[in-house]
Amino acid sequence: MRNTATIAWRNLKRKPARTVLLMGSAAITAFLLFASYFFLHSMERSVQASGERLGADLYVVPKGYGGQAGEMTISGTATRFYMSEHMLEPISRIPEVEHIAPQLYLQTVNTVCCKVEGEFPIVAFDPNRDFTLQAWTTLKKGEFAPNELLIGSEAGGKNYLYHYDYSTIQEKVVLFNHTFLVRNLLFPTGMGTDKTIFMHLDTARRLIRGERLVEMQSEEQKHGTVNAVGVETPIPDDAISILLIKAKPGTTEFVKRQIERLQLPVDVVKGTGLRDSLKTQLFPVKILSYAIITMMILMSGLQAATMFSAIISERRKEIGMLRAMGASRWTASQLLLTEAGLAGLIGGMVGVTLSYAGLYDNRVLIMQLMKLPLLFPDLLTGLWLGLIIILLTVMIAVVAAWLPIRSALRIEPYEAIREGE
Amino acid sequence: MSETMIQMQNISKRYTLSFEVHRHALEDVTISIHRGEFVAVTGPSGSGKSTFLAIAGLIDTPTSGELTLAGRSMTQADEDERTAFRASTCGFVFQFPSLIPTMTVRENILLPTMLQAQNRPKRWRKEKGAADSGSFSRTAGQAISPDDRADQLLDRVGLLDKQHDLPYRLSGGEQRRVALARALIHHPPLLLADEPTGALDPENAALIMRLFHELNRDGTTIVMVTHDMEIAGQTERMISLKNGLCIRD
Numbered sequence: 001m002r003n004t005a006t007i008a009w010r011n012l013k014r015k016p017a018r019t020v021l022l023m024g025s026a027a028i029t030a031f032l033l034f035a036s037y038f039f040l041h042s043m044e045r046s047v048q049a050s051g052e053r054l055g056a057d058l059y060v061v062p063k064g065y066g067g068q069a070g071e072m073t074i075s076g077t078a079t080r081f082y083m084s085e086h087m088l089e090p091i092s093r094i095p096e097v098e099h100i101a102p103q104l105y106l107q108t109v110n111t112v113c114c115k116v117e118g119e120f121p122i123v124a125f126d127p128n129r130d131f132t133l134q135a136w137t138t139l140k141k142g143e144f145a146p147n148e149l150l151i152g153s154e155a156g157g158k159n160y161l162y163h164y165d166y167s168t169i170q171e172k173v174v175l176f177n178h179t180f181l182v183r184n185l186l187f188p189t190g191m192g193t194d195k196t197i198f199m200h201l202d203t204a205r206r207l208i209r210g211e212r213l214v215e216m217q218s219e220e221q222k223h224g225t226v227n228a229v230g231v232e233t234p235i236p237d238d239a240i241s242i243l244l245i246k247a248k249p250g251t252t253e254f255v256k257r258q259i260e261r262l263q264l265p266v267d268v269v270k271g272t273g274l275r276d277s278l279k280t281q282l283f284p285v286k287i288l289s290y291a292i293i294t295m296m297i298l299m300s301g302l303q304a305a306t307m308f309s310a311i312i313s314e315r316r317k318e319i320g321m322l323r324a325m326g327a328s329r330w331t332a333s334q335l336l337l338t339e340a341g342l343a344g345l346i347g348g349m350v351g352v353t354l355s356y357a358g359l360y361d362n363r364v365l366i367m368q369l370m371k372l373p374l375l376f377p378d379l380l381t382g383l384w385l386g387l388i389i390i391l392l393t394v395m396i397a398v399v400a401a402w403l404p405i406r407s408a409l410r411i412e413p414y415e416a417i418r419e420g421e
Numbered sequence: 422m423s424e425t426m427i428q429m430q431n432i433s434k435r436y437t438l439s440f441e442v443h444r445h446a447l448e449d450v451t452i453s454i455h456r457g458e459f460v461a462v463t464g465p466s467g468s469g470k471s472t473f474l475a476i477a478g479l480i481d482t483p484t485s486g487e488l489t490l491a492g493r494s495m496t497q498a499d500e501d502e503r504t505a506f507r508a509s510t511c512g513f514v515f516q517f518p519s520l521i522p523t524m525t526v527r528e529n530i531l532l533p534t535m536l537q538a539q540n541r542p543k544r545w546r547k548e549k550g551a552a553d554s555g556s557f558s559r560t561a562g563q564a565i566s567p568d569d570r571a572d573q574l575l576d577r578v579g580l581l582d583k584q585h586d587l588p589y590r591l592s593g594g595e596q597r598r599v600a601l602a603r604a605l606i607h608h609p610p611l612l613l614a615d616e617p618t619g620a621l622d623p624e625n626a627a628l629i630m631r632l633f634h635e636l637n638r639d640g641t642t643i644v645m646v647t648h649d650m651e652i653a654g655q656t657e658r659m660i661s662l663k664n665g666l667c668i669r670d
Contacts, residue, residue: 003535010523321519324480326508326607327536329500334539412482414475417515 008338019343022307022397026347027354029300030393034355036293037385040286056101056132057252059269060091060243060259066267080105082239087264091243094258096251099131102240104204113155113197114171114182120155121196122175124204132244133186133198146203148183149173152194155185173197176207187367208235297396304400308340312404319408320416329409336405337398344397348390356386424492426611426642427454427477432486434472434665446472447483448665454644456610459637461653462646464662470646471615473662477644478511478613479503491610508537512604514614518596520588520603527571527584530602534567537607567606574602578632594625601632612636614645618652630655 012019061068062083085102092100104124113120125133127144144150151173171182180199247255252270259268312319315336322332359366408416434447446469454460454477462470475481476488479495488495491510495503520529565573575581578598580591588596597617604612614633618626630652637643647653661669 004539007521007524007535010521014523317519318521320480321515322536323504324478324507324511324513324515325533325536325603326504326511326540328504328540331536331539412475412480414472414481417480 004335004338005342007335008342011339012342018311022304022340022343023347023350025300025304025307026344026393026397027351029296029396030348030351030389031355032296032351033293033389033392034352034386035359036289036296037389038355038359040289040293043282043289044286056244056271057247058245058256058259058271060087060245060266061241061269063265063267066269082236082241083266084236085238085240087266088240088243090262090264091245091259094255096248096255096258097245098248099129099244099246101129101131101244102126102201103242103244104201104235104239105241106199106204106235109175111173111175113151113173116155118155118195122199123196124199124201126201131246144183144200145181146200147178147180148200149175149180150198151182151185152196153185153187154194155197175199178207205237208239209237297392301396301400304397305403308397308401309404312336312401312408316408316416316419320413320419323409323413324417333402333405333409337401340397340401341394344394345390347397348393351393352386352389356382424456425453425489426456426458426491427452427644428487428489429453429476430487430489432476432483432488434469434476434481435484445665447476447662450486450662450665450667452660452667452670454642456642457637457640458658459633459643459656460645460658460660461656462644462660462662463648463650463653465648467664468662469665470648470662472665473660474613474615474644474646478513478611479507480513504540508533508540508607510609510611512607512609512612514597514601514604514612514617516616516619518588518600520596520599522588525585525587526580526591526599527575529588529599530571530574530606531567533603533606570606570608571602574605577635578602579628592625594621594628597621597625597629598632601629605636610640610642612641612643614643616646616648618647618649626652 012022062081065081068081082104088100088102091097102125106122106124108119108121110119111117133150172179173182174180175197186193186198245255256268256270259266319332319336322335323329327335411419429450429452432447432450433445436444436446438444450469450473462473464470472481476483477490479490479498483496486496490506493506495506498506521532524532571584572581575584578601580595580598580602583591583595588599591599601617604614612633617633618629621629633643633645634655643656645652645656653659659669660667
């Protein structure tokens with residue numbers, strides 16, 4: 001096997017221009033496959049995230065405020081209605097409830113966020129229960145501390161998105177006489193939530209109770225040199241504004257009725273169905289994208305087959321000679337397929353590396369240009385994806401080479417030698 | 422009477438040039454070549470000499486007729502059997518040496534042993550065993566390793582000092598000698614040579630012929646195609662072909 005690989009490698013080196021063409025073709029295939037899959041994967045994640053953030057299946061709000069529920073989540077406006085957190089407990093016990101996340105709308109404040117002055121709605125969320133914001137940030141569950149903030153993509157200005165995948169943004173925002181650290185920003189949605197500032201629910205509660213969060217005070221505040229804003233009162237101690245619910249698939253109506261049956265002082269409003277609507281609208285795009293990828297693989301295979309057909313035709317004499325020397329059809333094909341496989345392997349590795357490096361290095365620029373959250377897979381997934389695409393490129397090369405090789409091996413060695421001459 | 426190495430009975434070979442146009446390369450040829458013979462096959466261009474050699478070496482199949490090699494009928498042999506027989510019994514020297522340009526002289530000579538080792542092991546062993554049982558494979562001298570055999574052959578063709586050179590550094594005559602050594606690496610009892618002295622200067626042609634005579638003295642059966650009557654005259658038997666017919670033996 002080592003000998004076969006050595007001979008194959010030397011044969012590739014023998015015709016550098018031809019080899020560069022072969023590897024170049026494989027590299028372009030791998031590059032396009034990786035990039036296509038990557039964008040498709042990002043699009044799917046983006047749709048999923050959109051659905052999760054904006055398309056909760058059910059909203060639970062205090063009795064009488066049902067009409068405002070959907071608008072609240074989309075506009076991010078701080079509304080002044082509250083209900084007790086105790087509503088969460090009985091609702092979360094309904095087995096069909098998959099996720100339940102409380103949010104508390106504090107108020108809209110005028111402050112400076114990341115050197116940009118403006119009116120920012122302040123919303124508190126529970127990072128342990130949240131399913132609506134998670135998909136829009138690179139932050140992992142459990143990484144969000146009480147003195148930290150998540151900000152909408154435009155809360156720090158139009159170009160603040162460049163900080164998207166920083167693990168910590170070294171910016172401080174003064175809210176309610178306390179200094180918070182901006183931990184991360186959310187990917188743009190084009191809605192009011194892009195200007196919202198999100199804080200930890202526990203922190204919001206402490207602020208409401210009037211606690212002095214000494215550990216969060218800056219030196220300037222301690223010495224009274226900063227004019228910060230205070231929380232308007234009164235907000236009930238255990239208040240929440242809304243409960244966002246994700247029901248198990250197909251159970252939304254059932255869950256709604258179950259909640260109503262609990263006879264709590266709440267209104268239950270069905271979500272806008274945005275997630276399903278997005279999925280339905282994007283389904284043809286997704287199918288088309290997969291069809292394009294399939295066509296690309298086919299085209300690449302046909303292109304490789306054409307190249308190999310010319311190469312094998314040129315080497316018929318060599319094939320005949322090898323067989324006259326005692327090489328079986330299997331051995332001769334193995335030798336030639338190893339050449340094709342090696343070209344595919346090296347080309348595939350180059351293509352995947354360039355694609356990964358190019359996309360990774362320019363991810364923020366791409367995000368700015370395309371308004372698409374490029375949610376990069378982690379290193380291991382990236383490696384697996386790369387390996388699979390390299391393997392696919394090798395397979396394309398081997399299958400493409402196999403057809404002309406098979407045809408060349410079908411004829412008698414003497415005929416191959418004569419045709420080669 | 423010595424054993425028959427090649428037995429052709431009414432062998433014909435017809436090539437289809439187009440739908441209705443066929444060409445007879447060989448027609449009803451009946452010939453026997455015995456073990457240890459040194460035979461020249463002569464004739465003008467297009468007389469069927471090379472086709473004769475290709476059929477005798479199992480690199481082409483006859484359209485009709487019976488072919489027996491080393492006492493074993495090869496008329497119905499499948500591709501694996503033919504490959505195994507070629508690998509164990511035949512050595513080919515072609516008109517053009519066709520050396521692998523990226524391999525050194527030594528590696529080119531060792532190439533057949535490497536290729537044969539790569540052949541599908543299970544089936545190959547079975548077929549090789551079957552082929553060996555009917556062939557004239559010599560056991561004497563086969564105990565040596567391919568590397569030792571390559572040394573022996575390099576010495577014999579006078580290229581020991583050039584064993585690590587690439588083919589492009591060799592003259593035409595030297596390349597032809599490498600091709601000869603390559604054909605002999607696996608101790609074939611049958612050597613088939615197609616115009617081995619063609620396009621060679623007299624000195625190199627004489628050297629090749631001297632090597633052939635040495636091999637023949639060692640027991641190798643040699644069938645050599647040539648249109649050079651002077652070269653053909655150095656062999657012990659001459660077969661003449663014309664328009665695919667055997668006109669003299």
